[in-house]
Each structure stands twice: as C-alpha cells, then as structure tokens.
Amino acid sequence: MPILEVQNLRKSFGETLVLDDISFSMEKGTALSIIGSSGSGKTTLLRCLNFLEKPDSGIIRVNGETLLDASSAGKADFQRNIRLKRLHFGLVFQSFNLFPQYTALENVMLAEKMLAKEQPDWKERKQARIREIREHGEMLLKDMGLQDRMNNYPHQLSGGQCQRVAIARALALNPDILCFDEPTSALDPELTGEVLRVIRGLADRNTTMIIVTHEMTFARDVADYVIFMDSGVICEEGDPREVFSNPQQERTRQFLSHYSQ
Amino acid sequence: MDFSQQFPIVFASLNTGFLQTLRLFAITLIGAIPLGLLLAVAEMSSFRPLRMLIKTIVWIMRGSPLMIQLLIIFYFPGLVLKNPIWGSGETGRFAAASVAFVINYACYFCEIFRGGIQGVPVGQEEAGLVLGMKPAQIFFRVKLLQVIKAIIPPMSNEIITLIKDTSLARIIALQEIIWAGQSFLKGSGGISGAIWPLFFTGIYYLVATGILTIVFAKLEKKLSYFR
Numbered sequence: 001m002p003i004l005e006v007q008n009l010r011k012s013f014g015e016t017l018v019l020d021d022i023s024f025s026m027e028k029g030t031a032l033s034i035i036g037s038s039g040s041g042k043t044t045l046l047r048c049l050n051f052l053e054k055p056d057s058g059i060i061r062v063n064g065e066t067l068l069d070a071s072s073a074g075k076a077d078f079q080r081n082i083r084l085k086r087l088h089f090g091l092v093f094q095s096f097n098l099f100p101q102y103t104a105l106e107n108v109m110l111a112e113k114m115l116a117k118e119q120p121d122w123k124e125r126k127q128a129r130i131r132e133i134r135e136h137g138e139m140l141l142k143d144m145g146l147q148d149r150m151n152n153y154p155h156q157l158s159g160g161q162c163q164r165v166a167i168a169r170a171l172a173l174n175p176d177i178l179c180f181d182e183p184t185s186a187l188d189p190e191l192t193g194e195v196l197r198v199i200r201g202l203a204d205r206n207t208t209m210i211i212v213t214h215e216m217t218f219a220r221d222v223a224d225y226v227i228f229m230d231s232g233v234i235c236e237e238g239d240p241r242e243v244f245s246n247p248q249q250e251r252t253r254q255f256l257s258h259y260s261q
Numbered sequence: 262m263d264f265s266q267q268f269p270i271v272f273a274s275l276n277t278g279f280l281q282t283l284r285l286f287a288i289t290l291i292g293a294i295p296l297g298l299l300l301a302v303a304e305m306s307s308f309r310p311l312r313m314l315i316k317t318i319v320w321i322m323r324g325s326p327l328m329i330q331l332l333i334i335f336y337f338p339g340l341v342l343k344n345p346i347w348g349s350g351e352t353g354r355f356a357a358a359s360v361a362f363v364i365n366y367a368c369y370f371c372e373i374f375r376g377g378i379q380g381v382p383v384g385q386e387e388a389g390l391v392l393g394m395k396p397a398q399i400f401f402r403v404k405l406l407q408v409i410k411a412i413i414p415p416m417s418n419e420i421i422t423l424i425k426d427t428s429l430a431r432i433i434a435l436q437e438i439i440w441a442g443q444s445f446l447k448g449s450g451g452i453s454g455a456i457w458p459l460f461f462t463g464i465y466y467l468v469a470t471g472i473l474t475i476v477f478a479k480l481e482k483k484l485s486y487f488r
Contacts, residue, residue: 050391083393091391097384100487101406110402111392155488173393 001064003028003208004049004177009058009070011044018044019055020232026177026225029206033219033240036229037255042212045229046179049210050091051082062088062176090175094182096162098154104165105150108137108172115173140168144198160191164198178202180211216259220244228252262452270450271442271458278441279465285358285427285437290420292363297370304375315371322368327361328429334361335433351436358430362423369419377412378404410484417477424469438462 002025009022019041026032034042047053049060055070067085098107112133116122122129141150144164154162163183170178180199184192196218202209203222213219219226219240226240228249236243236252247253304315322330335357339345347353381404389399428439442459445452452458 052387052390083390083395086391087393089391093384093388095384097382097388099385099388099403101410111389111394114392114394114398114402153487169392 002026003063005059005061006049007059007061009045009048009055009060011041011048011053011055018232019048022058022232022234024227024234024237026208026210028176028208030224031203031207031209031211031222032225032227033211033213033223034227034229035213035216035219035255036235040229041232042229043181046091046181046210046212049177049179050089051086052091087173088176090170090173090178092163092166092170092178092180092183094185096154096159096166096186098162098166098169100154103151103153104141104146104157104161104168105134105137107154107165108140108169109133111169112136112172137168137172140171141165144168145194158191159187160194163187163195167195167198167202176208178207178209180209180213182212182214184213184215216244216256228255230255264457267452267455267458270452271445271455271461274441274444274450275438275458275462275465278436278438278462281355281435282424282427282437282465283469285355285362285430285435286424288359289362289366289423289427292359293366293370296363296367298374300367300371301374301378304371305378319368319371322365323372327365327426328432330365331358331361331429331433354430354433354435357433358435362427362430366419366423370416373412373415373419374408376415377408380411381407406484410487413477413481413484417473417481420477421470421473424473425466438465 005025007023009019010017011019022041022045024032034045036042044053048055048058051068055068057071058068059066059070060068067088068082098104099110102110113130116129116133119129138147138150141147144167146161146164146168149157149161149165154165157165163186167178167183183199184195187195192215196215199209199211200218200222211219211223221240223240226237226243227234228236228243228247228251230251236247236249243252244256247256300315300319303311304319306312335347335354338347345353347357385403385407386399389403394402427437430437431439431443434440439459439462442462445455445458447453
C-alpha cells in the first residue's frame with residue numbers, strides 16, 4: 001500500500017487554476033522531488049498536503065486512511081478536524097519560520113510539549129515527560145550537527161543552521177512524510193551544502209520525503225522519483241535518471257536546459 | 262508672602278492636583294488597554310459591518326480633538342438631554358473625564374494592537390499550524406511575545422502623551438495639577454497673582470515622563486534577547 005495517495009487534487013485562487021487534477025502516490029521510505037518553474041503549483045501542492053490550503057476537490061490518503069475528501073468537507077469541518085490529521089505531515093519552509101523568542105532546542109521541543117499536555121497522564125508525569133522531550137530534542141539537534149548551538153536564539157544562527165533547526169523541529173513529531181518547500185532557496189549559495197547534506201542523510205535512512213527544490217543535481221541524486229510540474233499539472237514523472245537524462249516532454253526539456261551548463 | 266512662604270502651600274496643592282492627574286492616568290490605562298484589545302479583535306473580524314463600525318469609531322475618536330470629546334461627554338447629558346448623569350462636583354467631573362479618556366485612548370491602542378498582531382509574519386502562524394498547535398496555543402505561545410515586543414515603542418509614545426494629555430481635563434474643571442497651579446493666579450491659600458506655580462507643574466510632568474521613559478527602556482531591553 002502506498003504511504004501517500006493524492007487523487008484529482010484541484011485548487012484555484014479566484015479565477016486562477018493553480019492545481020489542475022493532480023494525482024500521484026508514493027511508497028514509504030522513498031524520496032519524491034517535485035521540480036518545475038516558479039508558479040507551476042509546487043508550493044501550493046505542498047501547502048495542500050499540509051492543509052495550509054484547502055483544495056477545491058480531491059482526495060488525500062495516508063496509509064490508506066482518507067485524511068481529506070475536499071469535495072465533501074465544508075470549510076468549518078476542514079478547520080475542526082484537520083489539526084491532528086496534519087501531524088502525518090511535517091513541513092520545512094523556505095524561510096525557516098523559526099519562533100524567534102525560543103532557543104533552537106525550545107523551538108524543537110515546543111510542539112511536542114503542547115501535544116504532551118493534552119495527554120491525560122501529563123500532570124503526574126510532567127517532569128519525566130519534559131525530560132524525555134528535551135532528550136529527544138537534543139538528539140535531533142545533535143543529528144543535525146547542532147550540538148553546540150542548542151541554546152542559541154534563531155537570530156544568532158546562520159541561515160543554514162536555522163534551516164537545520166527547522167528540519168529538527170519538523171522531525172520532532174515523527175511525521176509519516178516530511179515535506180520540504182525549497183529548503184535552500186533563502187540561503188546564500190555557500191550555505192546550501194550543509195542543508196542538502198542533512199536532507200541527503202535523511203534520505204539515506206529512508207525517511208519518506210517530498211522535496212520541492214530548484215537544486216536539480218540534488219533532486220536527481222537524492223530522489224527515488226521525480227515529478228515535473230508545469231502550469232498546475234504534472235507534465236512528466238518517473239525515475240529521476242530517466243527524466244533528467246531523457247525527458248519525454250518538450251516542456252521538460254526546455255525547463256531542464258536552463259540548468260544544464 | 263515671599264517665595265519661601267508660598268512654596269509649602271503651593272507644593273501641597275500641586276501634589277493633591279497631581280494625585281488626581283495620576284488617578285486619571287491610571288484609570289485610562291486600566292480601561293483603555295482591554296477595551297483597545299477588544300476593539301482590535303473586532304476590527305480584525307471577518308464580519309465586514311463590524312469592521313466598518315470599529316473603523317468609523319476609531320476615525321471619529323482619533324480625528325477630533327480630545328478636548329471637544331471631553332466637553333461633549335461632560336455637557337451633552339445634562340445640557341442637551343436634560344439628564345445630568347455625571348452629577349455635580351469633582352466625582353462627576355472625574356467620571357466624565359475617565360470615560361472620555363478611556364474611549365479616546367482605546368482607539369489609539371486599538372490601532373497599535375492591530376498593527377502589532379497583523380505585523381507578526383504569517384509564517385509564524387503556519388509553522389504553529391503544521392506542528393499541530395491549536396489557535397490559542399499559537400497566539401499565546403508563539404505570537405504574543407512578538408506582538409508585545411513590536412508594540413512597546415508605539416505604546417510608550419502613547420502613554421507618555423497620555424500623562425500630558427490628562428491636563429486637557431482642566432477644560433471641564435477637573436482638579437488636576439494644571440487646575441491646581443492656575444488657582445494661584447486668581448487666588449488660593451492666601452496667594453494670588455502668582456504665575457510660577459503654573460510653570461512649576463512642568464517639573465511634575467518631566468519627572469513622570471522621565472520615569473516612564475526609564476521603565477519602557479527597561480522593558481525594551483528585556484525583550485531584546487530575540488529579534
């Protein structure tokens with residue numbers, strides 16, 4: 001069974017159709033990269049998966065469970081039921097969106113702490129739970145190579161370090177699928193390497209990931225599957241080596257030619 | 262009476278007046294901050310008529326002189342409606358002045374709060390949402406401190422203006438410090454024709470605004486650990 005199935009997803013903003021009948025699926029432990037020019041709908045697709053946008057129609061299914069059937073869900077319904085369902089997904093933003101008033105470690109711990117508070121055993125196990133959450137956060141940050149930076153505030157960190165904190169934060173709730181929205185686009189070129197290395201490390205450990213990126217070499221090397229989007233539709237998809245070396249569609253060829261030296 | 266004899270009399274009278282100034286200042290803050298927050302929330306409502314209503318109120322209260330608002334609120338019930346709700350005497354004048362100041366300042370605060378809340382980048386809310394946080398958790402745990410940090414400079418501006426604006430209540434004869442200082446011109450406590458007490462009131466305002474400046478600088482510094 002695929003971990004994620006997306007069927008006939010449609011989304012428009014006013015008159016503009018941004019996603020037109022998007023369908024794809026992916027298997028657990030694989031990395032999918034989505035490429036395409038700006039405005040092709042990649043980011044909107046990720047935002048729909050994370051329920052930051054409500055699709056006009058379509059179905060999102062994770063592990064066989066239908067999280068969203070947009071045609072049947074009303075707006076209020078969408079808001080109410082969505083909170084815990086979105087925990088199936090993690091999202092790393094282009095602009096990090098770290099919480100500035102919290103240290104790196106606190107950023108990673110916050111959501112897990114909020115969720116722990118909702119558990120019935122929170123009161124009696126409070127100290128132990130906080131310790132567990134802290135240890136988990138520390139482990140994640142160490143994993144990101146940030147053991148010396150845990151108690152720094154975001155403004156004291158470089159862009160690459162911020163993005164690695166954001167990745168640790170997204171991993172803290174153990175999402176089934178981790179999504180990256182152009183994770184290196186806001187970084188200076190010399191800082192993209194450290195972030196890409198971390199994502200590559202996650203891929204090596206078979207983390208299920210969807211990566212929207214403009215780093216073509218990275219997409220080709222890391223992804224198990226690639227989707228090329230153009231004007232809101234999936235224009236071409238397949239094995240990255242195939243798509244990159246031998247694109248079938250004229251539009252894909254055009255797009256990729258901008259990246260080949 | 263020479264100056265050294267005048268001074269203790271004037272000093273006592275100005276202190277009493279300044280106490281009334283401080284009372285009006287405190288009541289205005291206590292009333293206008295929550296009311297301003299309420300107005301700000303209403304102004305961000307998705308219900309358009311409510312938004313328009315708040316915008317109109319804010320426009321009127323910010324767009325007309327506080328002195329006129331004081332006069333209308335104080336005199337309108339008694340002289341026009343023939344229903345003197347404020348009663349007579351200092352208590353009534355204080356009540357009327359409090360109402361005028363609270364409404365007027367709530368409108369200024371409302372705009373500051375709204376700007377502060379809307380100024381938090383939308384990415385903060387989205388980051389909280391994708392982490393499964395509830396809207397209330399996002400507001401209190403993520404946004405609130407950022408809002409407070411953002412509104413401290415404009416709030417300190419308004420609050421420093423407020424302490425000086427309380428002198429406008431002199432127009433309805435509230436016995437605040439300007440009234441007290443002026444009374445020695447016409448004659449009070451055996452002193453008349455003395456202009457210096459009125460000038461001397463300036464010292465009180467300077468001390469008060471000096472303290473406020475220090476307090477707000479401290480607050481700003483306390484929140485400077487993040488950007």
